[in-house]
Amino acid sequence: MxxxxxxxxxxxxxxxxxxxxxxxxxxxxxxxxxxxxxxNHEKSFTNTTTAMGTFVNQTISAESPESIAINVSKEITDLENLISWRIKGSDIEKVNIAPALEWVSVTEKTINILCAALNTAKMTNGAFEPAILPVSILWDFSADTPKVPNENELKKAVSNVGHSNLEIDKNSLKVRKLSPLSLVDLGAVGKGAACDTAIKEYEKSNAKSAIISVGGSIGVYGTKKDKSAFNIAIRDPLNTKNDAVSFATLKIYKGCVSTSGSYERNFNVDGKFYHHVLDTKTGYPTDNDLISTTVYNESGLLTDILSTACYVLGKEKSLPLLEYYNAEAIFVDKSKHVFVTKGLKDKLNITNQSYILCDLY
Amino acid sequence: MEKRKLVNKYDIIFIGCITIITALFFAFNNTFGNKKVAVIEKDGVEINRIDLSKVENSYLINIDSKYPAVILVEKNKISFLEASCPDKICKKMGKISQPNQTAICLPAKITIRIDGKTNEIDGITG
Missing domain, CATH: 1.10.287 (Helix Hairpins)
Incomplete structure (x- = not known):
């Protein structure tokens, strides 16, 4: 009562x-x-650091996201200190300065990245090339007044490019080069490998959800609080001024995305356009119909390798490669035609209607 | 004796109004994230947070580091104005103004990013 x-x-x-x-x-x-x-107020933390020659932006939802972010950025810097040819004492620098035929001991991380890079190099007959430094060093895209390298110099450099000059002993963690002029540059894969490092750390530290951008390479982890997919915008390759403008969005729940595009680092000399995705056979920028390729896969390392490889190969030749690695891709050509592989068809949403979705197969 | 009702029509209207006002307050609070906020970080540590939409007169921020930099804050945009780093790439990045845009000075480890959600995008690949 x-x-x-x-x-x-x-x-x-x-x-x-x-x-x-x-x-x-x-x-x-x-x-x-x-x-x-x-x-709305699950604890989320965003911060930006620098590594791999670009920015590292993380947004983490977890009990103590700050300490996870700090750990991740430290691990990425450690990775950079292993695989950047520019850094004194790195594994790759050691390989590059060692005399031909001398075995160099490197870390397991470096071996794994080198193996993956070499594997794709073999499969693409050198369209993707980890030993491209003799050529890439001649191109300085961030110079005050960028120059086109001398033709003869470039020809000579191209003859020194080749993954066949690299030998890896995976079991004893050793690398050697067969030619003294062979030089390794893992610049095309570092950002993707950094995403993998981050995802591993998010997993280890029990984060609820996280997204990392290392330059234009993205890795996502966990489940967002509203359980929706991560919405990844793909940069508009024709808007060279503003890197925040996109032409499409991609919805993913896990894995990584990397994009290679001619708009990233480039310059004009005498009315001619030069960009940083180099054709390993000529030493000059890749000249095909493509302006951007985006690759989606579980592994960030693979997306980074494949986005470069597919850009150089062109879309037809890329398809068997993508199938082999179980990866998905989005190609954009100069006429704003967008081609997308089966697995991404219902995940891609074109937001700039001047881009036209075309049949890839 | 007339029985007094616990609530009458006006009470319901009154409570309704309060509910709507509070709901609106929260909705407003949540869309607050759409402001254009520049976040300046040095080595991953936030050192400044500026609502760019509220900047009336442009001003400069000096950032002390191995390579000191000067950041120019203007209405709705922000940029590296002067940098003592060797490559000056940060200066070439120009003025940033859109959410998700980032300007960085690698040698000085200074980053500027624009916060704020646009179309619920989580990240940009490119």
Whole structure:
């Protein structure tokens, strides 16, 4: 009969109406506050650091996202210190400065990346090339007044490019080059490998969800609080001024995405356009119909390798390669035609209607 | 004796109004994220957060580091104005103004990014 008594108190004059209103207001506000709290304020943290010659942007939802972010950026810097040819004492620098035929001991991380790169190099007959430094070093796309390298110099450099000059002993973690002029440059794969490093760390530290961008390479992990897919925008390759403008969005729940495009690093000399995706056979920028290739896969390392390889190969020759690696891709050509592999068809949404979705097969 | 009702029509209207006002307040609070906020970080540590839409007069921020940099803050945009780093790539990045855009000075480890959600995009590949 307690309820009945309460009812009486409410109805009696002893219980002023203002108090009743106050209680209702407090109740409503607290319910709304509570809903707001569960819906929107799971602890999320965003920060930006630098590594791999670009920015590293992480957004992490976890119990202590700050410490995860710090760990990840430290691990990526450690990785860079292993695989960047520019860094003194790195594994790759050691390989590059070692005399021909001398075995160089490197870390397991470096071996795994080198193996993956070499594997694709073999499969693509050198369209993707980890030993491209003799050529890539001649092109400085960030110079004040960028220059086209001398033709003869470039020809000579091209003859020194070749993964066949690299030998890897995976079991004893050793690498050697067969020609003294062979030089390794893993610049095309570092960002993707960094995404893998991050995802591994998110997993280890039990993050709820996380997204990392290392330059234009992206890795996603976990489940967002609203359980929706991660929405990844793909940069508009024809808008060279603004890197925040996109032509399409891609919905993914896991894995990595990397894009190679002619708009990334380039310059014009005498009315001619030069970009950083180099044709390993000529030493000059790849000249086909493509302006951007995006690759999706579980492994960031593979997406980075394949986005470069597919750009150089062109879309027809890329298809068997993508199939082999179980990877998906989006190709954009100069006439704004967009070609997408089967697995991404219903995940891609073209947001700039001047781009036309075409049949790939 | 007339029986007093616990709530009458006006009470319901009154409570309804309060509910709507509070709901609106939260909705407004949530769309607050759409402001254009520039976040400046050095080596991953946030050192400045500026609402660019509220900047009336442009001003400069000096950032001390191995390579000190000067950042120019203007209404709705932000950029590296001067940099003592060797490559000056940060200066060439120009003015950034859109959410998800980033300008960085690699040697100085200074980054500027624009926060704010656009069309619920989580990241940009390119």
């Amino acid at each position: 307690r309820a009945l008594k309460l009812h009486r108190i409410f109805l009696s004059n002893k219980f002023p109406r203002t108090t009743f209103f106050l209680i209702s207001i407090i109740l409503i506000v607290s319910v709304l506050l509570f809903i707001n709290k569960i819906n």
